[in-house]
Amino acid sequence: MFDKILVAVDHSKASKQVFEKALSVAKADGANLLLLHVLSIEEGGSPPMSRYLVQHKNRCIHVDPRIMRQANEADDREWAGFKQKGIELLRSYSKKAISAGVQTEFSQITGQPGSTICEFAQSCHADVIVIGRRGLSGLKEVFLGSVSNYVVHYAPCSILLVQTPILEESTSAYGAEPAIYV
Numbered sequence: 001m002f003d004k005i006l007v008a009v010d011h012s013k014a015s016k017q018v019f020e021k022a023l024s025v026a027k028a029d030g031a032n033l034l035l036l037h038v039l040s041i042e043e044g045g046s047p048p049m050s051r052y053l054v055q056h057k058n059r060c061i062h063v064d065p066r067i068m069r070q071a072n073e074a075d076d077r078e079w080a081g082f083k084q085k086g087i088e089l090l091r092s093y094s095k096k097a098i099s100a101g102v103q104t105e106f107s108q109i110t111g112q113p114g115s116t117i118c119e120f121a122q123s124c125h126a127d128v129i130v131i132g133r134r135g136l137s138g139l140k141e142v143f144l145g146s147v148s149n150y151v152v153h154y155a156p157c158s159i160l161l162v163q164t165p166i167l168e169e170s171t172s173a174y175g176a177e178p179a180i181y182v
Contacts, residue, residue, distance in 0.1 A: 002031045006126035008117050008151075009037055009093060011045050011085065014132050014164030019093050021162045022130035026102045031127070033097050035106035036120055037086045038113045039079075042147075047078035083108065114150030122156040129155055132164045 007022035009015045019035075026033045040046065090106035097104040109116055121129050133148040152159050 002029045002127040004034055004124065004126045005031045005128050005130060006034045006036060006121050006124065007130040009035055009089065010043050011089060014134065017164050018130060018132040018162045021160070023097055023100060023102060025160065027100060033102050033104040034124055034126060035090050035093050035104060036117060037090055037108045038116045039083060039086060039108060039110040040113050042113060047075065047082055113147045117151050118154045118156065126157050128158040128160055130160045130162060133161045134164055
């Protein structure tokens with residue numbers, strides 16, 4: 001039925017459920033898995049945005065450029081660590097899929113989760129996108145947004161929504177909410 005299954009994963013606990021469902025479908029259909037992690041400040045556990053804003057490459061809002069440079073270097077180190085964690089996550093899922101006999105590739109892209117998932121699905125000609133849905137409603141969905149809702153409306157292919165439990169609002173090392181795009 002499916003040849004290419006795109007599965008969007010992140011660092012949330014619910015992501016494992018999404019991966020397991022995608023792996024099960026891939027094994028049943030003899031399909032390839034395309035694992036995608038979108039680097040975004042929207043993901044729980046991501047480093048915060050820079051404490052200082054740059055107006056121009058050589059000018060900054062802060063009076064002391066040394067402080068600005070130190071802040072940017074600290075931000076760069078935090079993001080490098082977050083990127084590495086994303087690659088490790090993708091490798092871990094990839095190893096599980098390969099050991100289950102499923103051909104797998106992975107990518108990590110920076111962007112807005114919903115649009116990035118849809119654009120990636122289009123570019124790799126995915127037959128289906130497997131994505132988690134936490135079941136937010138009302139004001140939580142309005143303020144936090146819904147990546148799964150965006151993907152349902154704009155994806156170039158079929159969607160398999162995996163209902164995941166609404167997790168307790170916990171904080172990470174960076175004080176962020178649980179992941180939004182599972």
